[in-house]
Amino acid sequence: MMHKFPVLEIFGPTIQGEGMVVGRKTMFVRTAGCDYSCAWCDSAFTWDGSAKEDIERLTADDIIDRLIEEGGDRFDHVTISGGNPALLKSLHELIQPLHERGIEVALETQGSRWQDWFVDIDDLTISPKPPSSLMTTNWDVLDDIIQRLQEQGRSSHVSLKVVIFNDEDLTYAETVHQRYPDVPFFLQVGNDDLVEEKPGSLASHLLDQYEWLIDKVTASKNLNHVRVLPQVHALVWGNKRGV
Ligand SMILES: C[S@@+](CC[C@H](N)C(=O)[O-])C[C@H]1O[C@@H](n2cnc3c(N)ncnc32)[C@H](O)[C@@H]1O
Numbered sequence: 001m002m003h004k005f006p007v008l009e010i011f012g013p014t015i016q017g018e019g020m021v022v023g024r025k026t027m028f029v030r031t032a033g034c035d036y037s038c039a040w041c042d043s044a045f046t047w048d049g050s051a052k053e054d055i056e057r058l059t060a061d062d063i064i065d066r067l068i069e070e071g072g073d074r075f076d077h078v079t080i081s082g083g084n085p086a087l088l089k090s091l092h093e094l095i096q097p098l099h100e101r102g103i104e105v106a107l108e109t110q111g112s113r114w115q116d117w118f119v120d121i122d123d124l125t126i127s128p129k130p131p132s133s134l135m136t137t138n139w140d141v142l143d144d145i146i147q148r149l150q151e152q153g154r155s156s157h158v159s160l161k162v163v164i165f166n167d168e169d170l171t172y173a174e175t176v177h178q179r180y181p182d183v184p185f186f187l188q189v190g191n192d193d194l195v196e197e198k199p200g201s202l203a204s205h206l207l208d209q210y211e212w213l214i215d216k217v218t219a220s221k222n223l224n225h226v227r228v229l230p231q232v233h234a235l236v237w238g239n240k241r242g243v
Pocket residue numbers: 034040041042043081082083084085108109110126127161163188189190191192231
């Protein structure tokens with residue numbers, strides 16, 4: 001029996017705007033539903049009910065058909081995001097046939113749930129949430145996820161990415177990096193203006209925030225083996241959806 005997944009968006013090709021494979025040409029599949037409700041979530045429509053009517057229930061075959069409809073033969077990489085795609089137990093039904101077609105698979109999750117198919121993801125980004133999100137990290141769960149990935153030889157396929165809005169978030173990022181020093185670590189500029197409609201105005205603001213974050217990280221003795229990035233897609237396209 002093919003499982004049906006709740007899907008809100010399938011788009012691309014575009015570029016991965018964030019983190020460990022920033023710049024990589026990729027398609028996106030965005031699933032609906034999240035176990036968190038971050039104060040500043042830039043994809044709140046996946047869980048706040050505002051796009052409820054747009055959720056489609058698709059099998060892996062349906063999703064692959066749609067990826068090919070949108071992207072033709074102009075992609076070899078698919079990023080699964082959400083919401084939290086780690087809520088979906090049967091996602092290997094999508095990952096495996098993508099791999100069989102020679103397509104790499106990336107996934108974005110917050111590290112609140114383990115799934116066995118994590119070990120099949122080529123670029124797994126785990127993004128634990130800092131205090132400004134108003135969410136609480138379950139360190140036992142996160143420890144378990146990182147440990148399992150390391151034990152199963154997945155270290156080169158995993159990264160941590162913490163979004164930063166303020167000094168308290170930066171302290172949280174230091175805590176995460178010190179707890180998992182061997183996991184590639186990314187600090188990402190927080191977008192605190194999710195309503196600005198002019199890409200140029202948002203880009204100018206986000207570049208100021210990027211400079212602030214660079215200054216903070218370069219001044220910290222606890223954040224040496226790290227990378228600092230903006231959301232490139234937000235610089236280019238602003239708050240537009242489906243890019
Ligand atoms: C929308 S989330 C979906 C995946 C998963 N729920 C998670 O949070 O990792 C994708 C990425 O966007 C980041 N993100 C969400 N809202 C943001 C914002 N306002 N500014 C910067 N990054 C944001 C998240 O931290 C996460 O790394």
